[in-house]
Amino acid sequence: MRKIKFLGMFVTFLLFLSGCYNYRELNDLAIVTAISIDYDEKTDNYKVITQVINPIKQQDVSSSGEPTFINFSSEKKSLQEAFRTIVLESPKQLYGSQMQILILSETVVENHLPNVIDFFTRDPEMRSEFKIIIAKNDKTLEGVLLQTVLDDLSSSNILDSLEKQGEILGLTCNLTLNDLTNMYLNPYLEIILPSMVVEGPVEEGEKRENITDTVQKATVKIKTTGIFRGKKLLGYLTEDESKMLNLIRGDLKNTIIRLDTDTGYIVFEPNRIKTKTEADVKKNKVKITIEGFSRIKEVNDMTNLRSVKEIDDLEEKLNKEIEKMAGETFINIRDKYKTDVFKFRDLYYKTDNKYFKENDSNWYEDVYPKLEIEVNSKIELYEKGNTLGGIEYERKN
């Protein structure tokens, strides 16, 4: 009897503690894959565009001419109202767990970020793993409307592009809602977000011709990182700066670096990069150690890659270049934007809590402008490809 009582209690607790559950058949779901949010300052309304999958058999897509996704837009005072009223158009209920990407306009990012974060974190059905990206202009908000070829869903297209560039190029960061919430709530962190633009006319891109032609009329393109101080968007970095910011933050794993030489250039592919940052709080100095390996990908130069000495030289040059670029990027961002997007403040806090608390109040006035960094790059060259020297060098020797 005691056993039965215990089991009964166990099951009842399971029911209540397991969170929300809700019976719905797949047929009743409108699976949302992307949402873009804009704010109309004149009418004080949120403008949302929601991309919903059209569950149609893949083999029927070409024959029936039905689109693979549908977009609903709506405009209301609050986000919840805006999303709920979509049901007036859509016969199915919006289902957000599978959302892949959230596109925010600059206005929303600057003025209404807390509301957006609250809306998406409060809903238990929402996964916090979707990526967030800034639309650099108004037209870009409609990037989810574009017809795309390689991936049927334009949202997957944006997401995959964002994730792939992180793996092989490291142009910009890719951040989930969790990261954004963390950056927003932590007083020692500043927000950074990736951005994107639509290249080409959106009106053309929405049409079916966009995917029947070999050259797409309009495409979404991932752009560099946008940096903030407080809630204010200060601007967007250049490509090199964006890359180096990633490197200093420790997010860069694999990238391409071009080294200009006297006779041409050599392109390196540093990979398996590990960045370690150490702070010396008393001396107001941050030590950055970069370790990794690198391949030579392209040689347009008279270098003799057969000699060990030349390769060692090249390795040293590459390390020097990285150290220089990182150092310059830090100085540039610090002096131009006066924002600490490198997580140094957080690092100081974590390294020496007591000392930091005493000096934190004047971080941006006293400490940060005088902060010195020492970059120490230890990238090893390990592969030069199938050809030995540069082609020109081989020809002459």
Added chain:
Amino acid sequence: MNDKIINKLKKDTDNSSYIIYREKYIKKSKIDIIYNETLTDSDKLSDFIFRSLDKIEKIYNEKDHLYDTIKNNISNIKIKEVKGYSDICKYLNNGFVILLIENDYSLALEVKKNLSRSIDKPMSETTLKGPLDAFNENIETNIGLIKRRIKSNSIWNKDMEIGRYTKTKISILTIDGITDTSIRDKIIEALSNIEIDKLTDSSSLKYLITDEMKTIFPTIMTTERPDKVCDSLLNGRTVIIVDNCPFALIMPVFINDFFISEDDKDSRSFNNSLTRFLRYIAFFITVMTPGIYIAITTFNQEMLPLEFLTSFASQRSSVPFPAFFEALLMLLSFEILRESDLRIPNVSNSALSIVGALILGEAAVNAGIVSPIMIIVEAVTAISALIFTDTEFINAIKWYRLFFMIGATTIGMFGVFIVFIFFVINLCSLNSFGKPFMIPYAPLSKAGIKNSVVKFPLKSRKKRNKFLTDNVTREVINEKD
């Protein structure tokens, strides 16, 4: 006196035409010969009884006692002295011929007709390698097949008769020094209290010695393979052979025994371990797949990758039924197909498979009754169930499959987990003749675990399962645990 017996017998059997009464005189002494012609072999009767009686007449000296002379000289090996009317009836019904010689002196001589089929191949437990003989309906043949394999005095049998009318002989086999005799005592105690009309097969005996309502899982295994019986005996299990039934009962059995096939002996431990692992996976697939599918598609859609979800959604879009009903429909139609496949004669099998394949596959999808993914789910479930040879085990799995589906439709994945907890509790609380059903996993048996999901090499499995026997050191290296 003899006339009295004959008259009583005639009255009791309503003058049955099958019982033959003959008189024979040996030098003025009358002998009454009684036999049942349906049970006796007339060749044997004339060769060994009547011919030797003729010989006896020649050598018979009237000074001697006729009974002793016949007993000494008759050329039949199985001679029983019969005392009283009830003995006469018993032997008469067992294929003996009764010689009523003088007052109160009678003999019963065996002239049984061979009424059973010859030793055949196993029908339900076919294997690719290994012995190919199976039990038949004759208890003596069956025990002979076992004795042929275990040439030892230690194989002990305890015989009983069950059934007021059938008087079916059963034989409880144990190995002296290995088997835990408490199981035999339990069975004898259970059976001695039972008064029933008939026992025509071993299957009904199963439920006479266990509590049928206690569990849906089988706690006794049936087999028609003598080699399997011998393995079980030598590992300390008890075996019951029932006359007129080619299936022997093995007890106690544990969950792992349903995952072991006789073919495993042929496979080396490395290869076999993969097969065993697949069987365990198939077990969980067949129990849980429909439940998990329903839970994921009706409650926990966030668990699926987007590509899968889109694909599932597109397949479900034309189906009007809820997922549970869809699954139930498919399960039902498959079970009906399987049941009819078992019942109908072999000639219609191909017709049936065409109907089954068309209805369950193509047509149902085209008609929009079920989605293709549900057919895949159902097919995987059904195929996975077919790896088990024990039909009772499959039937038990069917119930739990349904429980998982119901749990999934009510509260999704949590329902599946709740049912799973009950499933494990149920399995762990089970016992087979006082031994936990989950041996060798819980409680852990080192010797048992060596022949479970992973099969260890034969030479390293030197000990018997300590839960089956106190005598754990194996004299004979043996396959099964």
